[in-house]
Amino acid sequence: MSSTCQRPWVLRSGTNVGDKLSSCVKTIPEAQKCLNLAYWNILDLTEDTQIKSLFSTNDWEEMVESFNNEVKLVESDFLDVVEYFFDEVGQITKKDDKDIINAIDRLTPEIIETNRKIKLSDEEKNVISILRRAVVTYAENLERVDLPISEADFDNAFPNMLAKRFLNREELKMDVGEIACWASACRRNEGRSVVLRARIGQKCDFRGTLKKSINRLEALIGLRSGGLPEPHRKKIYEDKVDLSVAMRDVLYTFFRENSNAPSSEIHSTFVFGIHSWGWVHYIYGMDCKATNILRLGSISHSKMPNTLKMLPVLESFYVLFTDLQDTLSTICEHTNSVSLAHSLIHRNRKRKNPEKAGEKGGSFGNPSQTPNKKSRKLNYVDSSLN
Structure with a gap:
């Protein structure tokens, strides 16, 4: 999605982050493009990033x-009964x-009321029921683990x-299994002839x-890297790249569908990704700070x-x-607010306010296209993980 406006990100030192990122992309060998987040216009700020060396410590x-x-996450107000239960x-x-x-299966609200000398509300009793079912299910699954276990x-x-x-089914539609990101499929088929075979996301x-x-936003995407025993770090890294690209495509689709919304509003949108391997669990966030x-x-x-003795960890x-x-x-x-602003663009047209003309649509930039499949078959350079 091209845009007439450009939104730079210049640090206090005067460093233009976009220029640094684009310079890095030019040095990436063709065989490594798929596995380098910089190629996808993604600035990796996690601990195992490759791009940190391009910037000064202060930057x-x-x-x-x-x-x-x-x-960042909203700090919710969870009930004290959660602490009592765990x-x-x-x-x-x-x-x-x-x-x-x-x-644990016998741990009823009545037992907690007796032990704590308190009276629980219906909401608190419901929380205990949810927690008890989840912990018992987790414990039963843990007891049945027989290596090796599939992804x-x-x-x-x-x-x-x-x-x-633990997530609210009334607000979030949750799909699991070998599925595709719809936003990614939409981006891959953009501009493609309808008579050609559709590309999956x-x-x-x-x-x-x-x-x-209203956008049916895929705000949370998860990817599991292998079962047990833990997979090789190459698999973990490749899946991190795949997850990041899917998150990027979700944002790209949102920007494209709300191209008339105020720039500051649309650029403050972010989505989440969950990545797990072994017994490790990561949650990532992604936003579009500036053009590309x-x-x-x-x-x-x-x-x-990973043991019954450590079940209290589930509180976190x-x-x-x-x-x-x-x-x-x-x-x-x-x-939804951004989409509403997008739909009301006709008001600025009616008022003919030229000052507002440069503030709409944000500036996502041009998304990098998926390289030729042959590049994925070439030898993987282990140094990309260091």
Whole structure:
């Protein structure tokens, strides 16, 4: 999507981030383009990034600070009963392994009321029921783990199971399995003849679509890298690139569909990606800061419990997903507001206000096209991971 306006990102030192990124792209060998996020106009601000060496320490710290301030989770107000429940789970996990699952299954709201000498509301009792079912299911799945375990089996038993139980189904449509990102498919087929075979979108294992968004925004995309034992780091890195490109395509589609919205509003839109491998669980965020500059940064990094004794760790996952759900609700309201502004562009035309003419549509830039498939078959350069 080309744009007549350009939105630069210039740091306090005078460094033009877009120029640095484009200079880096010119040095990427053809065989490595697919595996370099810079080629996709993505500024990788995570810890294992390759592009950090292009910037001074002060510039890098400024970019990371800017991202953390603008792309972050809402801190939700979770109920005290969450702490009460996991305190009880912590006591239970100190017992013999054979009794843990049954003991948690018997952990009713009435028991917590008795132990804490409190009276729980209906909402708090419902939270306990949700937590108890999720923890018991996780524990049962954990007990049945028999290595090796496939990617799909692990995904559905652990990461996807937690997401589907802890996120709000009334607001988020959740799809799992070998599925494609719709925004990615839309971008790949843009300008393509209708008589040619349609291209599929970037593959993902989890897709969360905002039900109340007029754009049907795919605000949350998940990708699992292998089952157990843990896959090679090449597989992990390749999947991180695939996930990032899918997130980029979601933003690109949103920009294209709301090309008349105010620039500042559309550029403040961001989406999330979940990436897991082994027992590690990452949540990434991405926004379009300026023309041809999409920022990718780490929002959360945690480990899923791999023993029954460590089940209390799931408290952090519940709080994390609660924050994530509240943030997704905020994103839904924001994107609907952007779409409304896009639909009201005729008002500026009627008023003939030239001062507003350069403030609409944002400036996503031109998305890089997928390189020839042959480049994916060429030898992978291990240095790209260092």
